[in-house]
Amino acid sequence: MPSKKRSSKRGSAEKPAPKQSHSQADAPEITIKQNQVAFEAVLKSADPRHSMFDVNSALKAENLERYRPKEELGVRAARALQDLGFTVRHIGTFSISVEGAKHLWEKTFGAELEDHTQRISERHPDAGEVTYCFPKSDTAINIPDHLKDLIERILAQKPPIYLGISPLPPRVGYHHLRVPSDIATVLRAELVHREGVTGKGILVAMPDTGFYKHPFYAWHGYNYTATLAPDATKVEKDDIGHGTAEAANIFANAPNIDFVGVKMGANPTLAFKAAADLYPAVMSNSWGFDIREATLPDWLKPLEAAVVEAVRVRGITVCFSAGNGQWGFPGQMPEVISVGGVYAYENLTSREDDFDLTASDYASSFESKIYPGRRVPDFCGLVGLTPRGRYIMLPVEPGDAIDRDMAIDKDAATGSDQSDETKPDDGWAVISGTSAACPQIAGVCALIKQVQPGLPPDLVKAVLRASARDVSKGKSAMGEPAGEGFDGATGSGLVDAYKAYKLARSVTPQNLSALPAPR
């Protein structure tokens, strides 16, 4: 849903209710009874040495226990506040949510309240305004003596400002693809969905920057969940916006998967292992390192070992981005599916049998110096063109780095306007890269795994390779040309989900690495 409506509607006859907007995105119905104040009563910690208000205290999952009150303290404090005439709405672990009349608050806490008015939504001024009581800025709040052993602070609450993020993307004036429809159409996953294969029952894991609860995901009914790597915090906070955006590419091709995002901390190996511990059928990794040397640096050996274990021991189909001009690692490991980029123009070819396709000059292609004979990519998803890969409209956390920078940035090299024509805080951005292509292909892998759950990673890769659409023009970011058949720029070409699905139906699962070498 786009917003939460307050469960306790506190309507007032004394003041007209704010106007409601039901236009682009419904604003919440926020009506606050006049002369009422809502507040949180923060309970005293059991350990008197700790207070969450200490200047040096930063609340983290690992130190939260320090501030836990004694058992039953919440109930005692709630009773005491109730006895004073306040209405207790909820007793939480660390604080109690309370409401009360303005005069009762002022009498109890000796702090004068004043009316404040704010817009319900800055984005939708027609949604109206809300008026609430809040303590005057220079007033001290005094906790009565008989509550001092129970309550540490009394904190008045303000109503939220509704951000007004729409599950529908804004319109922009240039050729771009939208999720889920355009991605599923061009990659021919839509035809697979019509056969009843949608990724249902397949777990896909994705380590990335965070997973904001964008209304796009709820409105499409996707099973979009997230967890933390052991060194990460705030799972739904996505300061960059990358994970929130790229996850939409998976759902475009596999709408009924069970998705779990793993928010990465400082150590990507740890996030990868945390994701692999869930034993997903498929992992999508839109990240990596630029490694052009013939020897893998020692500091990447643990990651290499974790990837080998995930694929060879746990049987997880692991997809990695090839890079956007980088020599992506682990994208160059032979064990993984390495995903490059193809750009689909708006028009069909003269034969009308496919979109006009070209190798993306934004996506990497190279021959690994670490793993002899390993060509990257294996095949491709959809990626934009240089200079910035502006191609796919994706949901992001409003006002995050991508939302801001794609809206306002200019290309420093050419000076040309590279704004994506969305707003810097609207929760949408037009981006791409092999970061987008990788989850698109992970989604197709999920479709294949639904049809053939026992298919090992090598065979999933072989099926996708055998069914891809040839791309014979354009050059990769490294300048390698595409050509007839397998080529350096695009590998086997652009993935065709429908052909892959039909091929997967009739394949007999066998572990290719267990087969004898070809004669």
Added chain:
Amino acid sequence: MSDIIVAAEIVPLPEQAQSAAKALQQLGFRILRIDSHVSVEAPERLWKKVFKVSFKRKNKRRFEPSSSSSMEFGVPEEDSPTIPDSLRELIAEVIFVQPPEFF
């Protein structure tokens, strides 16, 4: 300059993963995971104190088209940190990790 948190994968000697993790925890390191390696993190001053390693600051743009996606992290100045005597029978190697780029 604020103390940055530095993450590393510790390679334990055979059969010593648990003991290495315990010893590191007692020294103040945060243990994040134990398998064939021990994943840890700690403020740079603790690394300096225990492993005699100092760090230079580096900035990395994490998503190339987004200038504000940069983050600061620490890269060890020395090739390999000095494993103190108290950990010599537990730890084979310390591997510092770096943040990836998002493609």
